[in-house]
Structure formats: structure tokens, C-alpha cells
Amino acid sequence: MxxxxxxxxxxxxxxxxxxxxxxxxxxxxxxxxxxxxxxxxxxxxxxxxxxxxxxxxxxxxxxxxxxxxxxxxxxxxxxxxxxxxxxxxxxxxxxxxxxxxxxxxxxxxxxxxxxxxxxxxxxxxxxxxxxxxxxxxxxxISAYALTEPGSGSDALSATSKATLSTDGKHYILNGSKTFISNAGIADIFIVYAKIDGDKFSAFIVDGHSEGLTTGAEEHKMGLKGSSTRSVFFDNVNVPVENLLYEAGKGHVVAFNILNIGRHKIAANAVGAAKLALDESARYANERKQFKVSIARFGLIKEKLAEMAIRTFAAESAVYRTGGLLNDMMHSLDRSGPDGGRITAKGIEEYALECSMEKVFASEAEAFVVDEGVQIHGGYGYIAEYPIERLYRDARVRRIFEGTNEINRNLISTTLIRRAAKRALPLMDAVSSVRSRLTTGIPVRKDAGDLVQATKDAFLFTLGIATDTFGDELLKQQEILGRLADMALLAYAMESAWCRAQKAVMNGQSGAKHKENMANAFIYTTVEKVILAAKEALANLAAGDELVKMQANVAMIFQYTPVDIIALRREIAGEISEAGKYIA
Structure with missing residues (x-):
């Protein structure tokens, strides 16, 4: 097994x-x-x-x-x-x-x-x-009520309070929540509040309880048809049996739910990106300028190709993570009364991957819908065309389920803490990279080698950052952000590469198209990784020491470029012929 x-x-x-x-x-x-x-x-x-x-x-x-x-x-x-x-x-x-x-x-x-x-x-x-x-x-209908006016990403600073009634039968809930999806139609709220002002806890609250009210519907940039309101609790009686899990364990509930929530947000983003590309490919085929379909113009081809490439990478990362979560769930004995908690604990193992795919997929979607509007030209700004809605609706996914900035911090801090606990032998891997640098790293021969180069660059930069800051590294957000970018790009690159190679090995139809998209993604993304490493190192060293570090980065990324323009033309040809996203 x-x-x-x-x-x-x-x-x-x-x-x-x-x-x-x-x-x-x-x-x-x-x-x-x-x-x-x-x-x-x-x-x-x-x-x-x-x-x-x-x-x-x-x-x-x-x-x-x-x-x-x-x-x-x-x-x-x-x-x-x-x-x-x-x-x-x-x-x-x-x-x-x-x-x-x-x-x-x-x-x-x-x-x-x-x-x-x-x-x-x-x-x-x-x-x-x-x-x-x-x-x-x-x-x-259910709703999730975590965010408060003064506590967005810092959920544990919530001020909503729950006090046990004198007869011990109810918790009396007071406070407010904001930006709550489904609030206007919800019959059940999952609410987080602090018992006695300090024990952060989760409750199931009847949406029709006396003292529970909602504010007016928020007028949003996008997602206009969804209900988003503030929710207010004025001495709301919540039966003690509606306490979820244990008093003071609300953070366990909230954070474990957010892990799977990030995975699903990433999947949402892939679905929206696909539709945006479908609409753009169809429009480009039909729209003519100078008596020629705009899908035949080189710069439009580049747009269609890059939209497909990033969607392919995001889709590959999302289903790779789905497979990891699925395998984890099937490996667990969830038959007893604690089966749900066992499942949540298992999912927590891949919290990193969930954050990585959420950041990557939501930012890939943002790129795709923006280019979709550009391909549509002025029509992309008109509500009659679906791309206009897709553009507006996409923006909030970089905020949902923890902003992408928070998730970047989580990625790096989680890796560093797991390394400190020896749960991941990252520092051993750092030592291995340093050892290989002293003997010389061979020129990278293909995209698969560049995936390894990205991992090496992450480990090399992590090692220098750890040497420089020690425990204080967890406070260096700019460095953490660049480390997170290198890690999540390595995950997306490897996901795309492995998917393409699996298709080739299995003789799948469309394997060449997948390989083209993986190659194009990796060879263009690697330059972003190089930039992230160089920017981080320039903050960590100076003078001759920095020159030596930059030389090491150059050694890690010795490779021969490929013809990206030709690859994109071929990819765009496949997309235009199909008139939609294909992989």
C-alpha cells in the first residue's frame, strides 16, 4: 500500500x-x-x-x-x-x-x-x-459566522461573548459578526464567541432566536446575488447542548474547517477560470478585426495560451490536493463517534497544500478573468457579457478563507515550525543543497529539473534566512512571503509536470498538449522564483557575501531556455480549435 x-x-x-x-x-x-x-x-x-x-x-x-x-x-x-x-x-x-x-x-x-x-x-x-x-x-440553510468588524484575519481577537445562564441551561450570547454569507436566508448559524470573555468557542445558533437580528444587505462589487449581512446578538439564549466540541476549543473547529474551505475555494477558482477562458476563446474566434478573427493575432494567442497554462497548473494542483485529502480520509478509521474529529485531524496534515493551492488558484483566476476582459475589449466592460460578472466575482477569492497574505504567512511559518519540531527534515534538506553547491550542480536539462531547481532555491534561501534571523525569522513577513511564493510555485509546477508526465506514460489523448502547457508554465514561472530568491537574499546579505549567494542562485538555475513563443502558439491553436479550455 x-x-x-x-x-x-x-x-x-x-x-x-x-x-x-x-x-x-x-x-x-x-x-x-x-x-x-x-x-x-x-x-x-x-x-x-x-x-x-x-x-x-x-x-x-x-x-x-x-x-x-x-x-x-x-x-x-x-x-x-x-x-x-x-x-x-x-x-x-x-x-x-x-x-x-x-x-x-x-x-x-x-x-x-x-x-x-x-x-x-x-x-x-x-x-x-x-x-x-x-x-x-x-x-x-446554514451560515458561518466568524468574522467581526474588528477581527478579520485575527479571528481569535473576537469580542463576541457567551455567558452561562444562572440556571446552567443556556449560554447568553452578545456581540456581532460582519460579512456573513447567507445571513439573510440562514436558519442555522455556526457562531464563534468567547465564554466568559476568554474561552474561544463554537456554537450552533438557531437563526430565528429572539435577540438575533441581521443588518441590511451589503452592496458588493461582485457576488451580487448572494446574501451578505452583519449579524447581531443581543442576549440570545443558546442551549448548552448547542456548544460545538468543547468550551475553549473553538479555534480547533475554526482552523480545521478553514483548511478544507481553502481547498474548495481553490476549486471554485478553477471552475470560474475555465468559464472565463471558454467565453474568451469563443469570443476571439467570432470577433473579427481587419477581416480576420482576433484569435489569429499573435498577442491574442499569447493571452489565450497563458490563460490556459495557468488554469492547467491550478487545476493540476487542486486535484493533486484533492487526491491527498482523499487518500488521507480513506486511511483513517472514522467509524466511531470521534470519526469527524479524526477526519479533521487528518486533513490538517495537508493544511500547507490547501493554503498553497488557494493562493495560487485564486491569483491564477484573477489573471485569467482580467485577460478575458481584455480580449473582449469594450464588450468585456458590458454587463451583458459573462466575463464582466466573472471579473467582479473573482476579486474576493483572494480575501476569502484567510487573505492571500495571511495564507502566505501560514505557509512559511508552518514549514518553519514543523522543521523546528523535526516533523519535517527541512534543515537536513538545506544541508544537502549546500553540499551539492560546493561540488557543483549540473545544468538543468528539462522542466522536471527546473522543478527540482525551484525546490533547491527555496531550501537554499530558507537556510540563509534561518542563519540570519534564527527564531526572529517568523517576524520577517517580506521574507516569509517570498519563501511562500517559492514553495507554492514549486507545488504548482510539480503538479503540472507530474500530470503531464503521467499522461505521456499512460498514452493519454492530449498528452502533448498537457506537456506543452506544463513546459510553458515551468519555464516562465522559474524566472519569478529566481526574482523572489534574489530579492530575499539581497535583504539577508550584502557585499561579497551577497555576490556569492547570487552566484549560488545562478548555479541552481543553470538551464537552456525554450521557445516559449512557439509553445504558446501551439497551445493557443488547440484552445482556439476547441473553442474552450481543454487539457
Whole structure:
């Protein structure tokens, strides 16, 4: 049986292509789920986008109910509570497909992901039995209430309080939450508050409780059809049996839920990027200037190609992570009453990968939708065209589930702390890179070698940063950010490379197209890695010492460039011929 890799171990281990999950590995169940979601969205959601964005009364609840009839709300919920309990690949597919819908994606994710997983993973049997069946059918819609006006990324500084009543039967909840998705339609809130002002805890709160009120709908840049409101708690009585997990353990609930939430946000981003590319490829084929389809213009080809390349890399990273999470879940004994907590603990192993894919995929989506507007020209600025909505809806994904800045900090600090605890032998890997530098690193021969070069550059820079700052490195955000960029780009590069190589080895159709996209991504991205390393090192050293370090970076990245222009032309040709994203 394949040994599960430790989270972050890809940075010092070689990943065999056969050991990563790719979309080409979908089985019949996965394909059926994809087809079901596609048909549902076409019939119920995409056909009513104007009504959704206009917040037609009752429509979002109606759509969630219809999704529930098809089993699309219970994918993470055990069958004993009427869920479909599919594998993590199915839930990733669902998240990807709904990602392109914008407002519906937020309502769906707020209800099925962060809105129910706290109960799935940390609820007791009575709580699961009371709430999960109603979530599966959307008889009750859920919302996740963590953010406060004064505590966004710093969730533990929340000021909402819960005090035990004199008869010991209720917690009396006071405080407020802001930017809460689904707040206007929610029947259940997962609320975080401090018991006695210091024990950060999670509660299941009835949305119709006396003293619970919501503010007016926020008028947002994008996602206009989703409900986003502030929620206020004025002496709200919450039965003591509605405390989730344990008093003072709310951070365990919140942070574990955010791990899987980041994975699903990344999948959402991939789905939206694909639609943006589909719309742009179709428009470029149809739009003529100077009596020629603009898809034939070299600079438009470059745009279409790079949109496809980044989408391919993001998709590869997302399904690789989905495979890791799926393998982890299947390796655990989750049969007992603590099965949910065991699952959450298992997912925590890949918190790094979840943060990496979230940052990369949301930023890839941002690039794709922006280029999509540019390809559409003036029409891209007109609401009649889907690309205009996709552009607006994409912006918040770099803020959701922890800003990308927070996630970059998490990536680096988690790696450094795991290394300090010897949970990851990163410093041994640093020593190995230094040793190889003294004997000389050979010229890199292909894209796979450049993936290794990126890992080497990360380890080399980490070693210098650790030598320079020691424990104070955790306070150097600019250095942490560059280390995180090198690590997450290594993950995306390796994911794309392994996917392409697996396709070649298996003789899959379209393998050459995949290989082209992987090569183009790696050979262009490696220059970003070099820049990140050089900027970090320039802050860590000066004079002759810096010159020596820069020479080491140059040695790590000795390679012969490839013809990126020709690669992009070939990739764009495939996309234009298909009139949509293909991999």
C-alpha cells in the first residue's frame, strides 16, 4: 500500500507522477457527479443569472432545495444523516463546477462547506441527527459566522461573548459578526464567541432566536446575488447542548474547517477560470478585426495560451490536493463517534497544500478573468457579457478563507515550525543543497529539473534566512512571503509536470498538449522564483557575501531556455480549435 506523504514533504522529496491524482483519473462516479452538476447548473442556475444577481426573493433558497434533491448538498455528510458521503474527489468536482456561478457558489459553499462541516467533524451524535438531515435538503440553510468588524484575519481577537445562564441551561450570547454569507436566508448559524470573555468557542445558533437580528444587505462589487449581512446578538439564549466540541476549543473547529474551505475555494477558482477562458476563446474566434478573427493575432494567442497554462497548473494542483485529502480520509478509521474529529485531524496534515493551492488558484483566476476582459475589449466592460460578472466575482477569492497574505504567512511559518519540531527534515534538506553547491550542480536539462531547481532555491534561501534571523525569522513577513511564493510555485509546477508526465506514460489523448502547457508554465514561472530568491537574499546579505549567494542562485538555475513563443502558439491553436479550455 502506498505510504501517504507528509504535508510539505514534496519540497525535499521526488514525487512520482503515478502517485498524484489528476482529472484524467476520474472514475465512473466522478464523471457522473460532474455530468449531474453540469446539467443542474445549466438548467437552474446559468439560465437565471440575472434573477440571481437581482436577489429575486426566495430564489436562492429554491435553487439550494433543487440542488439538495440531486444530492449536491450532502456530499460531505454521512449516509446515516441522509447525506451522500461521496469521496473528496467528488466534493472537489462539485466545488469546481459551481465556482463559475459566482453568487450561487457562495450560497452553496456557505451552506455545504463551512456551514455544515463544523457539525460533521465536531458535532456530537445528537447535534448531527438534529441538523444534518435538514442541511442535506436545504430545509434549513446554514451560515458561518466568524468574522467581526474588528477581527478579520485575527479571528481569535473576537469580542463576541457567551455567558452561562444562572440556571446552567443556556449560554447568553452578545456581540456581532460582519460579512456573513447567507445571513439573510440562514436558519442555522455556526457562531464563534468567547465564554466568559476568554474561552474561544463554537456554537450552533438557531437563526430565528429572539435577540438575533441581521443588518441590511451589503452592496458588493461582485457576488451580487448572494446574501451578505452583519449579524447581531443581543442576549440570545443558546442551549448548552448547542456548544460545538468543547468550551475553549473553538479555534480547533475554526482552523480545521478553514483548511478544507481553502481547498474548495481553490476549486471554485478553477471552475470560474475555465468559464472565463471558454467565453474568451469563443469570443476571439467570432470577433473579427481587419477581416480576420482576433484569435489569429499573435498577442491574442499569447493571452489565450497563458490563460490556459495557468488554469492547467491550478487545476493540476487542486486535484493533486484533492487526491491527498482523499487518500488521507480513506486511511483513517472514522467509524466511531470521534470519526469527524479524526477526519479533521487528518486533513490538517495537508493544511500547507490547501493554503498553497488557494493562493495560487485564486491569483491564477484573477489573471485569467482580467485577460478575458481584455480580449473582449469594450464588450468585456458590458454587463451583458459573462466575463464582466466573472471579473467582479473573482476579486474576493483572494480575501476569502484567510487573505492571500495571511495564507502566505501560514505557509512559511508552518514549514518553519514543523522543521523546528523535526516533523519535517527541512534543515537536513538545506544541508544537502549546500553540499551539492560546493561540488557543483549540473545544468538543468528539462522542466522536471527546473522543478527540482525551484525546490533547491527555496531550501537554499530558507537556510540563509534561518542563519540570519534564527527564531526572529517568523517576524520577517517580506521574507516569509517570498519563501511562500517559492514553495507554492514549486507545488504548482510539480503538479503540472507530474500530470503531464503521467499522461505521456499512460498514452493519454492530449498528452502533448498537457506537456506543452506544463513546459510553458515551468519555464516562465522559474524566472519569478529566481526574482523572489534574489530579492530575499539581497535583504539577508550584502557585499561579497551577497555576490556569492547570487552566484549560488545562478548555479541552481543553470538551464537552456525554450521557445516559449512557439509553445504558446501551439497551445493557443488547440484552445482556439476547441473553442474552450481543454487539457
Amino acid at each position: 502506498q505510504t501517504l506523504p507528509k504535508g510539505g514533504s514534496f519540497l525535499f522529496e521526488t514525487t512520482a507522477p503515478r502517485n498524484i491524482f489528476t482529472p484524467e483519473d476520474f472514475d465512473d462516479e466522478h464523471k457522473l457527479i460532474a455530468e449531474t452538476v453540469t446539467h443542474f447548473l445549466a438548467e437552474y442556475v446559468f439560465s437565471r443569472m440575472e434573477e440571481i444577481d437581482a436577489k429575486k426573493e426566495g430564489l436562492m433558497r429554491e435553487l439550494l432545495v433543487e440542488a439538495g434533491k440531486l444530492g449536491l448538498l450532502g456530499a460531505d455528510i454521512p449516509e446515516q444523516y441522509d447525506g451522500t458521503e461521496t469521496d473528496e474527489i467528488c466534493t472537489t468536482i462539485i466545488a469546481e463546477k459551481v465556482g463559475a456561478t459566482g453568487s450561487f457558489a457562495i450560497a452553496h459553499g456557505g451552506h455545504t462547506g463551512i456551514g455544515n462541516l463544523p457539525i460533521v467533524y465536531f458535532g456530537n451524535e445528537a447535534q448531527k441527527a438534529a441538523y444534518l438531515p435538514a442541511i442535506v435538503t436545504a430545509d434549513k
